[in-house]
Amino acid sequence: xxxxxxxxxxxxxxxxxxxxxxxxxxxxxxxxxxxxxxxxxxxxxxxxxxxxxxxxxxxxxxxxxxxxxxxxxxxxxxxxxxxxxxxxxxxxxxxxxxxxxxxxxxxxxxxxxxxxxxxxxxxxxxxxxxxxxxxxxxxxxxxxxxxxxxxxxxxxxxxxxxxxxxxxxxxxxxxxxxxxxxxxxxxxxxxxxxxxxxxxxxxxxxxxxxxxxxxxxxxxxxxxxxxxxxxxxxxxxxxxxxxxxxxxxx
Amino acid sequence: xxxxxxxxxxxxxxxxxxxxxxxxxxxxxxxxxxxxxxxxxxxxxxxxxxxx
Numbered sequence: 001x002x003x004x005x006x007x008x009x010x011x012x013x014x015x016x017x018x019x020x021x022x023x024x025x026x027x028x029x030x031x032x033x034x035x036x037x038x039x040x041x042x043x044x045x046x047x048x049x050x051x052x053x054x055x056x057x058x059x060x061x062x063x064x065x066x067x068x069x070x071x072x073x074x075x076x077x078x079x080x081x082x083x084x085x086x087x088x089x090x091x092x093x094x095x096x097x098x099x100x101x102x103x104x105x106x107x108x109x110x111x112x113x114x115x116x117x118x119x120x121x122x123x124x125x126x127x128x129x130x131x132x133x134x135x136x137x138x139x140x141x142x143x144x145x146x147x148x149x150x151x152x153x154x155x156x157x158x159x160x161x162x163x164x165x166x167x168x169x170x171x172x173x174x175x176x177x178x179x180x181x182x183x184x185x186x187x188x189x190x191x192x193x194x195x196x197x198x199x200x201x202x203x204x205x206x207x208x209x210x211x212x213x214x215x216x217x218x219x220x221x222x223x224x225x226x227x228x229x230x231x232x233x234x235x236x237x238x239x240x241x242x243x244x245x246x247x248x249x250x
Numbered sequence: 251x252x253x254x255x256x257x258x259x260x261x262x263x264x265x266x267x268x269x270x271x272x273x274x275x276x277x278x279x280x281x282x283x284x285x286x287x288x289x290x291x292x293x294x295x296x297x298x299x300x301x302x
Contacts, residue, residue: 235290
């Protein structure tokens, strides 16, 4: 089968019924895998890794801070892709998937900001600094809140999907800034990336392996949540449509 | 078998407590809303079938 034929098969999931049928089967796997990775990664990181020679036991915060920050940025990119699919192909499931992902993104950004502040206080001597990465993350958090508020504020779901998609495009600039702020402005308190494909730049193996397990856990949890929440949004949309039909028939 | 977190115990424990609390709340709220929508959809569909 050619690549384009395989890509065309993907559009079958734009059908809400097909999407719900498939995700109902896949969801138990994602819930279990996410729980397993999170428990193993966090227990491993908290109980069985040594203190860092400079940061002491605060290094254990890395198992929450790095995965949540990574997810905060990448969830916005997932929303960007699904928003573009909505704008180009007008598939409702893709717009609803973006809507379903936003609250997960808010929580991930909040965890990244909170754990960063808690970690920063003993290491930098301050909870907060107007550092490029911290500031761009705060703006990303505000974009998430604005995105959710816009969905709630507009009655017509198609208009809401259009406007939130545009907001998502604009917010992508800040998602990119959040990722590369340290590289763009070589200043501020925040260090560079903890993980990279160039292994020499990574944290030590003793921290790195449980960190990868935690990242896998956060990714799997996001997939489980977004599939489940998209199903909920599909049902909520169907309820509105049926209620409108009831009102017309009455 | 709690590890010795030294002088940073408060920081580490509060980071874990806040994060786990937020994640658990997110999952619970998502599941609660999902169940509510399922029940509501079933009720609306049944009502429409009954009323023709």
